[in-house]
Amino acid sequence: MSVKSLASEALNSGKGILRLAPNWVPRSFCIPGRRIKLHPDDYYALGGERGGIDERWLSSTTPADNGPLTGKNEGLSKVVTDGGEILLREAVSELKSEITGERIWNKYGCWPVYSKFFDNLGPLPHHIHHSDKYAALVGQRGKPEAYYFPPQLNNHGGRFPYTFFGFEPGVSKDEVKECLKNFTKGDNRITNLSRAYRLEPGTGWDVPPGVLHAPGSLCTYEPQVASDVYAMYQSLVDSQIVPEALLWKDCPADRKGDFDYLVEVMDWELNVDPEFMKHRFMKPLPVKDEKSMLENGYSEKWICYRSTAFSAKELTVLPGRTIEIKDSAAYGMIMMQGHGKMGVWSVETPSLIRYGQLTNDEFFVTEKAAKEGVIITNSSDRDPLVMLKHFGPENPGT
Numbered sequence: 001m002s003v004k005s006l007a008s009e010a011l012n013s014g015k016g017i018l019r020l021a022p023n024w025v026p027r028s029f030c031i032p033g034r035r036i037k038l039h040p041d042d043y044y045a046l047g048g049e050r051g052g053i054d055e056r057w058l059s060s061t062t063p064a065d066n067g068p069l070t071g072k073n074e075g076l077s078k079v080v081t082d083g084g085e086i087l088l089r090e091a092v093s094e095l096k097s098e099i100t101g102e103r104i105w106n107k108y109g110c111w112p113v114y115s116k117f118f119d120n121l122g123p124l125p126h127h128i129h130h131s132d133k134y135a136a137l138v139g140q141r142g143k144p145e146a147y148y149f150p151p152q153l154n155n156h157g158g159r160f161p162y163t164f165f166g167f168e169p170g171v172s173k174d175e176v177k178e179c180l181k182n183f184t185k186g187d188n189r190i191t192n193l194s195r196a197y198r199l200e201p202g203t204g205w206d207v208p209p210g211v212l213h214a215p216g217s218l219c220t221y222e223p224q225v226a227s228d229v230y231a232m233y234q235s236l237v238d239s240q241i242v243p244e245a246l247l248w249k250d251c252p253a254d255r256k257g258d259f260d261y262l263v264e265v266m267d268w269e270l271n272v273d274p275e276f277m278k279h280r281f282m283k284p285l286p287v288k289d290e291k292s293m294l295e296n297g298y299s300e301k302w303i304c305y306r307s308t309a310f311s312a313k314e315l316t317v318l319p320g321r322t323i324e325i326k327d328s329a330a331y332g333m334i335m336m337q338g339h340g341k342m343g344v345w346s347v348e349t350p351s352l353i354r355y356g357q358l359t360n361d362e363f364f365v366t367e368k369a370a371k372e373g374v375i376i377t378n379s380s381d382r383d384p385l386v387m388l389k390h391f392g393p394e395n396p397g398t
Helices: 003-013 088-095 102-108 132-138 173-181 259-264 276-280 290-295 367-372
Strands: 017-021 024-027 052-058 078-081 084-087 113-118 145-148 162-165 195-198 204-207 298-304 311-317 322-325 331-337 339-342 345-348 362-365 374-378 385-391
Touching: 003 017, 003 078, 003 084, 003 088, 017 088, 078 088, 084 088, 102 367, 113 331, 113 385, 145 298, 145 311, 162 204, 173 259, 204 276, 204 298, 290 298, 298 322, 311 374, 367 374
Parallel strands: none
Antiparallel strands: 017 078, 017 362, 024 052, 052 113, 078 084, 145 204, 162 195, 298 311, 311 385, 322 374, 331 362, 331 385, 339 345, 339 374
16 A cells, blocks of 8 residues: 555544554663663663663654664654554655644645653753754754653653753853863863753743753653754763764854854843743643633643744543543644543553554544544543643644
């Protein structure tokens, strides 16, 4: 069968909901935090040279950029069909607005976002994701992103559950540039100019492009634009040296070695915002009156809502209840807790996953199915059913 036939058959048999296979991504500069339910024997399933698997990408049509050793289709989600697996990217390309909805397809011609679980034992270096303006210089899209720290995946906080954002008000561009010039001299101490915030499960942060950030060691759910553009500005983190090549990653060839350019790509006003927490921190917000939702058997909250580039919700269905949920846009979803039914599908939260094993915890809901309403049943009489849902840009329901 052709890809289009397989995609159409999967869409029809799933009544507008596609089942996805787990999509694991290694990072050579990371140490897995071991909280994303991968079997302990499989965190280095791709070999030590590739590094540990500390990410699971969700509803992704974006290839991972992991250098010359990157595997074929790495980072790309697959749709599970009766005739085998096909890339979600291929399904979207063939069926277009049948999956994304006309609004998204007509403007973007793709599924322009994805989410991931990021699960690192320690902190990451202070780094930046470029805006559209600077990402376009290397043929990429800009990358806003957001963080939510699911309680279900944070049984421990890792080595450093604090994130540095931007710089202290009053820090000068010359001070930052001096740190960048010292990148190859050991610790360039760039976080001495920054401010760290303690991370709290059940909350999150908005991170626009151009903002320096050194993510802490909580396991993180990260909705973001479909791009893997970045550059590392910190030379030593958690006793590990960061390769200089990552300082100049996604820098145009004619600007490599130009430290003024590295400063230029920063959104300076956002980086030195004296009220950064007020403007970027996110506590969950109920989508409607909490009492009325609970009376109807569920609770739904916005967990990522400060960006127009994407949004995300947490849906909890109470034990033993069946509900119908309608949304205004297509979304990717992942189960966090419990088991039951969603449309025609059985859904469950696995405790342990082998590399390459299929699961019943990840799905993509098309816009048509989302608008018509999805019937969800919690089959447990004790355990809540909890899922996270991420949406594309300019969600009409926000």
